[in-house]
Amino acid sequence: xxxxDTRDGRHALSSTSRTGLAQxxxxxxxxxxxxxxxxxxxxxxxxKGTLDEKTPLERLCLYNAEDxxxxxxxxxxxxxxxxxxxxxxxxxxxxxxxxSRVASEMSRKGFPFDRSQQKKLRVELTKTFEREKQVFRKxxxxxxxxFRISDKGGLNESDFRALLFKDFAKPGIRSFExxxxxxxxxxxxxxxxxxxxxALLTLFSQPNTPPEVQELIRQAWRVDAPLKLRSxxxxxxxxxxxxxxxxxxxxxxxxxxxxxxxWSCSKPNLFNLSEAKDEDALQGDLPNVRSQYVADxxxxxxxxxxxxxxxxxxxxxxxxxxxxxxxxxxxVHVARVREWFKVSPEVNVPPALRKGxxxxxxxxxxxxxxxxxxxxxxxxxxxxxxxxxxxLWQLFRDxxxxxxxxxxxxxxxxxxxxxxxxxxxxxxxxxxxxFAFKPTECSNYAIQSGAAAIAxxxxxxxxxxxxxxxxxxxxxxxxxxxxxxxxxxxxxxxVHCRKEVAEEVNQLVDECMSGPWAIGSNARRYRSDGKIxxxxxxx
Numbered sequence: 001x002x003x004x005d006t007r008d009g010r011h012a013l014s015s016t017s018r019t020g021l022a023q024x025x026x027x028x029x030x031x032x033x034x035x036x037x038x039x040x041x042x043x044x045x046x047x048k049g050t051l052d053e054k055t056p057l058e059r060l061c062l063y064n065a066e067d068x069x070x071x072x073x074x075x076x077x078x079x080x081x082x083x084x085x086x087x088x089x090x091x092x093x094x095x096x097x098x099x100s101r102v103a104s105e106m107s108r109k110g111f112p113f114d115r116s117q118q119k120k121l122r123v124e125l126t127k128t129f130e131r132e133k134q135v136f137r138k139x140x141x142x143x144x145x146x147f148r149i150s151d152k153g154g155l156n157e158s159d160f161r162a163l164l165f166k167d168f169a170k171p172g173i174r175s176f177e178x179x180x181x182x183x184x185x186x187x188x189x190x191x192x193x194x195x196x197x198x199a200l201l202t203l204f205s206q207p208n209t210p211p212e213v214q215e216l217i218r219q220a221w222r223v224d225a226p227l228k229l230r231s232x233x234x235x236x237x238x239x240x241x242x243x244x245x246x247x248x249x250x251x252x253x254x255x256x257x258x259x260x261x262x263w264s265c266s267k268p269n270l271f272n273l274s275e276a277k278d279e280d281a282l283q284g285d286l287p288n289v290r291s292q293y294v295a296d297x298x299x300x301x302x303x304x305x306x307x308x309x310x311x312x313x314x315x316x317x318x319x320x321x322x323x324x325x326x327x328x329x330x331x332v333h334v335a336r337v338r339e340w341f342k343v344s345p346e347v348n349v350p351p352a353l354r355k356g357x358x359x360x361x362x363x364x365x366x367x368x369x370x371x372x373x374x375x376x377x378x379x380x381x382x383x384x385x386x387x388x389x390x391x392l393w394q395l396f397r398d399x400x401x402x403x404x405x406x407x408x409x410x411x412x413x414x415x416x417x418x419x420x421x422x423x424x425x426x427x428x429x430x431x432x433x434x435f436a437f438k439p440t441e442c443s444n445y446a447i448q449s450g451a452a453a454i455a456x457x458x459x460x461x462x463x464x465x466x467x468x469x470x471x472x473x474x475x476x477x478x479x480x481x482x483x484x485x486x487x488x489x490x491x492x493x494x495v496h497c498r499k500e501v502a503e504e505v506n507q508l509v510d511e512c513m514s515g516p517w518a519i520g521s522n523a524r525r526y527r528s529d530g531k532i533x534x535x536x537x538x539x
Contacts, residue, residue, distance in 0.1 A: 088425075088426040090463070091425070091462055091463030091464065092425060092426065092427065092463060093463070094463040094464075095425065095456060095457075095460060095461070095462060095463040096255070096256065098459075098460035098461075098463075098468065098473070099255040099256075099456055099459065099460055100255050100256070102255065102459055102460060102473050102485060102488075103253045103254065103255035103263065105484065105485075106253045106485065106486065106487065106488070107250055107251065107252060107253045108250065109248070109484060109486070110244060110246065110248030110249050110250040110251075111248055111249045111251075111270070111293045111486055111487065111536075112247065112248050112249075112293065112294050112295065112296055113243050113247055113248060113249045113292060113293060113294075114291075114292050114293070114294045114535075115247070117291050117292045117294075117535075118234060118292050121230075121234055121287055121289055121291070121292065122230060122234050122235065124287050125226040125227075125229055125230040125234065125286070125287065126226075126230070128226040128286065128287075129151070129223065129226040129227050129230075132219065132222045132223045132225075132226065133149050133223050135219055135222075136149070136155075136216070136219045136220065136222075136223050137149075139215065139216055139219055140163075140174075140216075143173075143174035144159075144163060144172065144173045144174050145172055146159070146170065146171065146172025146173050147159045147163065147172075147173055149223065151227075152227070152231070153227075154223060154224040154227045154228075155195075155220055155223055155224060157195050158170070159173055160195045160220065161192065161193050161195060162175060163175060163176065163216070164176055164178050164193070164195070164203070164213065165177070165178050165179070165180055165193050166178065166179070168192075168193065176210065176212075176213055178203070178209070178213065180193045181199075181202050181203055181206055183199075183202045185198045185199050185202055186199045186202055186203070187199075197221070197379075200217050200220070200221070201375050201378055201379055202375065203217065204217050204218075204378060204382070205374055205375050205378055205386075207386070214382075218382055225286060226286060229286055229289060232268070233268060233273060233289045233292075234289065234292075236268060238266075238267045238268040239268050241267065242267055242268055249268075249270070249293065251265050251266070251267060251268055251269075251270050252265065252266045252267050253265050253270075253488075254266070259429045259445075259449075260427070260429075260445065260448040260449040260452050261422070261425075261427045261449055261452040261453065261456060262448070262451075262452040262455075262490060263488055263489075263490075270293075270487065270489070271489050271490070273289055273290050273536075288537040289537075290535070290536040290537040291535050291536070291537035292536075293535065293536040293537075294534060294535050294536070295496055295534055295535075296496070298498060298499055299496055299497060299498055299499060300496075300497065300498075300499050300502050300532050300533060300534055301486070301494050301495070301496060301532070301533055301534070301535070301536060301538070301539050302494070302495040302496075302497055302502055302505045302506050302509060302530070302531075302532050302539075303492060303493070303494050303495075303530065303531045303532070303533070303536075303539030304492065304493055304506065304509045304510060304513060304528045304529065304530045304531075305491055305492035305493075305528055305529050305530075306451075306454075306455075306491040306492070306513060306526060306527075306528050307526070307527045307528055307529055308327060308332060309451045309454065309455075309491040309526065310447060310448065310451045310491075311323065311327060311332060312327060312519075312524075312526055313423075313447050313450040313451045313454070313519055314365065314403065314406075314447045315327055316519035316520035316524065317406070317423055317446055317447060317450060317519050317520060318402040318403050318405070318406040319402045319520065320400050320401065320402030320403045320406075321401075321402065322339065322399055322400055322401070322402075323400060323402070323403065325339075326339065332361075333354050333355075333357050333358040333361065334349045334354055334357075336357045336358075336361055337349045337353050337354055337356075337357045339399065340357065340392070340395045340399060341353075352383075355381060356377075356381075356384065356388060356389065356392055357392060359376070359377045359380055359381055359384070360373060360377060360389060360392040360393055360396060361396060363376040363377060364393055364396045364397070365396075365400075365403060366407070366439065366440055366443045366444045366447075367407040367438075367439035367440050367443055368440055370389075370390055370393050373389065373393050374386060374389050374390070374393075377389050406443055407439035407443045408439070410439070410442045410443045410445070410446060411437050411438060411439050411441075411442045411443065413442075414431060414437050414442045415437045418430060418431055419431065420442055420445035420446055420449075421445075421446065421449075422445070422446055422449035422450050422452070422453050423446055423450045423453075423519050424450055424453035424454060424457065424462075424517065424518070424519065425453040425456070425457070425462060425463075427449045427452070427453060429445045429449070450519055451491065454515070454517050454526070455488070455490070455491060457471070457517075458471065458472055458493070458512050458513050459471060459472050459473050459485070459488065459493075460472075460473050460474075461474075470512070471512060472485065472493065472508075472509060472512040472513075473485060475508055475512065476495065476505075476508070479508065480497060480501055480504070480505055480508070482497065482498060483495055483496065483497035483498070483501070483505055484496055484497075487536075493509055493513070494536070494539070495509060502532045503532075506530045506532060509528075509530070510528055510530060513526065513528045514526055514527070514528070
């Protein structure tokens, strides 16, 4: 099955949808290696709280016992549900079976891993940490010589509280004596002021936060970022455990992830691998750790990525004419600024204004309030000004009539039917009794699950045999037997193939991705960008 486990089926057992089990459960694949026999139980207490005092053998026996029981429940429940279900559910079920096989193949074949590049990244990130640490200490000055910064843990949280907030003073650390913001995100469960990313963003966004403190917070993120990247994707137990004797990364790729039917990944989560960050990013300028993942000698990675897939689906589904016009212009973010501020085609749009339009557009499209949008933008661009973001937020609401209407209609649909539904495949999100329906909770599902459905149909078709024979998975096996789908991250596909057939494979992937896909009244062909390279970071 997709992750060699039945946890997807167990998640489906607690789904609010009665047909969710048939749609979401993973299917065992003949020939899967018995991964549980070699499992490392060092982190089992986190996943199985009742096993923390058991020996490895006892844990294995208990785990497999529960696994067998849950598998039987999944199988029995599927048969009962499918017997009475409609054609929509049958198609989803057949699509999920095929997707689980594709995900299982990805996990088993793995991604070639470059140990030498791993060492280089470790050195580079360590140097970045040391550089940013010295900058932070210089900003602190002689007033805080006792502030602790660990080479592994980064900034000491207790010392950071003492630096920022009154009533938490410590000897040797100057305090700015700030008041903790009135936000539930600003406190830990133990009652101390939180200094995690979200809490510091809240503090950063306050109008009365001194500029000196804002600079310290920004630099604090840049001190911790290389350490976190190194510990998560370079020197992580999950990374080491994922690399097999074949020197390939065998991450757990899950075709039954979020309710939107997008895929997920764990141990390690390759979907969250950091790409290069620029100076405007919260983390600062960091290396692209995807460079650890490479193609075999004589092979390349063919990568294609849908262009603005979620926005394309939104334009078609909501009928927002302005968004459709912006997308057709070639650069939706520049077009948005031109439309909002009536900038003529002869005048170049300033990069900062384009950046503001981009961040506000993405964070506003599902009805978020101004405060949420402001903090979301700050996480990506600390140079933003509140007044400018507030203006852009209001312009978005005033100009995108179709999107604003969708916020209301999607909420009304969910209240009336108890679920929201994807425009392709009919994936559904069912809501529990007493759910507080509001646009920010309901308006995203049809759009995001519609985008996921297009990606899933690209890979294996819509559940029918005829569509499968036109799919990427089938055509790769038939036309390029030595090529295989190595990775699928949201709206993109990576194919491992011989160098001499890379251009032909690239064309095939483009054909499978383009559709046409029918979201609105008319079917459209969707565009994608393609790259070919030796390393994952190259594409």
